[in-house]
Amino acid sequence: MAPRTKERQVKVPIIDKFPQWQKAEHFNQVYSEMQLALIEKYPKSREGDLLVPKNDLQEALRGLGDALDQRIIVPRMQMHPMWIGEGEQSDARPALTANSSKLLQEPERLKRIYTGEAPSPLTLHLTLTQVCNATCTRCCCANRAFNEVLLPDQAVKALTGFALLGTPEVEFTGGGEPTTARYFAFMVMLARALDYEKIGVITNGTLLDKLPPIWDNVNWTRVGIYNHELPFPNIEVLKDAGVNVSAGHIFGLSEDDAESQNFNIIGGHHDANRKISPEDKRPTMKTFLAMLDWIDEKAQIPVRIVPDAIRPREAVLRDTILVQEILDNRYQQRRVRISASGGDPNDVVEYAFVADTSNKIRQNDACYMAMFKPEVTTESILGAGKVVVCPCFAYAPENQFSHRKPEFKVCAVDDIVPYYEQGPKRRHQTCSVCQFAGQNGIIDAMLIPTSQE
Numbered sequence: 001m002a003p004r005t006k007e008r009q010v011k012v013p014i015i016d017k018f019p020q021w022q023k024a025e026h027f028n029q030v031y032s033e034m035q036l037a038l039i040e041k042y043p044k045s046r047e048g049d050l051l052v053p054k055n056d057l058q059e060a061l062r063g064l065g066d067a068l069d070q071r072i073i074v075p076r077m078q079m080h081p082m083w084i085g086e087g088e089q090s091d092a093r094p095a096l097t098a099n100s101s102k103l104l105q106e107p108e109r110l111k112r113i114y115t116g117e118a119p120s121p122l123t124l125h126l127t128l129t130q131v132c133n134a135t136c137t138r139c140c141c142a143n144r145a146f147n148e149v150l151l152p153d154q155a156v157k158a159l160t161g162f163a164l165l166g167t168p169e170v171e172f173t174g175g176g177e178p179t180t181a182r183y184f185a186f187m188v189m190l191a192r193a194l195d196y197e198k199i200g201v202i203t204n205g206t207l208l209d210k211l212p213p214i215w216d217n218v219n220w221t222r223v224g225i226y227n228h229e230l231p232f233p234n235i236e237v238l239k240d241a242g243v244n245v246s247a248g249h250i251f252g253l254s255e256d257d258a259e260s261q262n263f264n265i266i267g268g269h270h271d272a273n274r275k276i277s278p279e280d281k282r283p284t285m286k287t288f289l290a291m292l293d294w295i296d297e298k299a300q301i302p303v304r305i306v307p308d309a310i311r312p313r314e315a316v317l318r319d320t321i322l323v324q325e326i327l328d329n330r331y332q333q334r335r336v337r338i339s340a341s342g343g344d345p346n347d348v349v350e351y352a353f354v355a356d357t358s359n360k361i362r363q364n365d366a367c368y369m370a371m372f373k374p375e376v377t378t379e380s381i382l383g384a385g386k387v388v389v390c391p392c393f394a395y396a397p398e399n400q401f402s403h404r405k406p407e408f409k410v411c412a413v414d415d416i417v418p419y420y421e422q423g424p425k426r427r428h429q430t431c432s433v434c435q436f437a438g439q440n441g442i443i444d445a446m447l448i449p450t451s452q453e
C-alpha cells in the first residue's frame with residue numbers, strides 16, 4: 001500500500017533483536033511481530049527504511065507498551081499529591097523548575113538508591129546525532145565530533161532499555177540538533193508507544209514546521225534561542241499541538257569573550273575544519289534585549305537564561321547577578337508603565353528568569369546522576385551508542401570534547417538492562433561546574449552516615 005501523503009510518512013528502521021535482554025523476551029517477540037507486519041504492508045525507501053504513514057504507525061506501535069508489562073523494575077510511581085498553600089497566589093512568574101529539590105519528588109527512586117536496589121532513572125537524555133544545522137557562538141558542545149550519529153538500532157535499544165527500567169521521561173537533546181536526525185519522528189512515536197509519560201525535545205527550532213506531524217506526541221519543548229542570526233522559531237506549530245513550550249538562552253556578551261574557554265571563541269577545535277565564530281556575529285546586549293522583546297511581546301513563553309558556563313566561575317557568578325538586575329529593572333519599568341496608564345501592574349508576566357544551575361558549589365566529587373539523569377550518546381562515527389553519566393558535563397571548561405572521554409562512560413547501549421540490574425553505584429567525577437551539584441548533594445546526604453550521631 002502506498003503512503004497516503006508524502007509529508008505524513010515516518011521512516012521506520014529495521015532493527016535486530018535485543019540478544020542481551022533475556023528478561024525482555026516478550027518485548028523482543030512483540031517488537032519483531034510489529035516489524036514483520038509493517039514489512040509486509042509498506043514500501044521501502046532507497047536507504048532500506050520502511051515508509052509508514054504516521055497514523056498507521058501509531059496503531060502498529062500500540063502493543064509495545066503492553067510488552068513492557070514484564071519490565072524488571074518496579075512500576076512507575078504515582079504523582080505526588082500537590083500541596084495547596086494559603087493566601088494570595090500570583091501567576092506573574094511562570095512556575096518552571098529544574099532545581100535540586102525536584103529530586104525530592106521522587107522518594108521511591110531515592111529509596112532504591114538507599115536500599116541498593118536496581119536504579120530506575122528518572123530521565124533519559126537521548127542524543128540522536130551530533131550533526132547540527134546551526135553554528136552558535138556559545139554552543140556548549142562546540143568541540144564535539146560533528147559527523148557522528150546514533151544508528152537507529154542503538155537509539156531503539158536506548159529507548160526500550162530505559163523503558164524496561166521504568167524510566168518515565170525521555171528528553172531528545174544534543175550533541176547536535178535532534179530534529180535533523182533521520183529517525184527523529186520515528187523515535188518520538190516509539191517513545192510514545194513505550195509509555196514514556198513525558199517526552200521532551202530540546203531544539204533550535206529551525207525545523208519545527210518541516211517535520212512529519214508528530215508534535216501532538218510531545219509533552220514539552222525547550223527552544224534554544226542561542227543564535228540571533230537565525231529567525232525566531234515558529235512556535236505556533238507547537239502551541240497548536242498542545243505542547244508545553246519554553247525557551248532557553250545562553251547569556252554571554254562579546255565584550256567578555258577574553259574570559260571565554262569556548263573553542264568557538266578561542267579556536268583549536270578537535271576538527272581542524274571548524275572555525276572560530278567571527279567577532280561581528282557574536283551576541284551583544286542589543287541582541288539579548290531583542291530576544292527578551294520577542295519572548296515578552298510575541299512568543300509569551302518562559303525563557304530560562306543560563307550564563308555561559310564555559311568561563312571562569314567568577315564570570316558566571318557576575319553574569320548571574322547582571323542578568324537578574326537587567327530582568328528586575330525590565331519588569332519593574334513595565335509595571336510602572338502599566339500603572340501609569342491605568343492598568344494593573346500584576347498583569348506583567350515575568351517570562352524571563354535566570355537559572356542558577358551553574359552556580360552551585362560542589363561538596364565533593366560524588367556523582368550519582370547516571371542513576372537519575374543518564375544521557376545516551378554517540379561513541380563513534382559508525383553509530384555505536386553508549387550511556388554517559390549526565391547530559392551536562394561539557395559545561396565544565398576542562399571537559400571539552402567530553403563525550404569522547406572514557407571517564408564519563410557508564411555502559412554500552414546493549415548493556416543498559418544488565419548494568420543497571422547490578423544496583424546503584426557512586427561515581428567520582430571532578431567536573432568543576434556541575435549542573436546537578438545540588439541533586440548530587442541530596443543523595444550524598446542521604447547515603448553518608450554522620451560521625452557524631
Ligand code: SF4
Nearest residue numbers: 132134135136139204
Ligand atoms: S547550541 Fe545547539 S543549535 Fe547551536 S550550534 Fe550548538 S547544537 Fe547547534
Ligand code: SF4
Nearest residue numbers: 367369390429431434
Ligand atoms: S559531576 Fe560531572 S558528570 Fe557528574 S553530574 Fe556533575 S557535571 Fe555531570
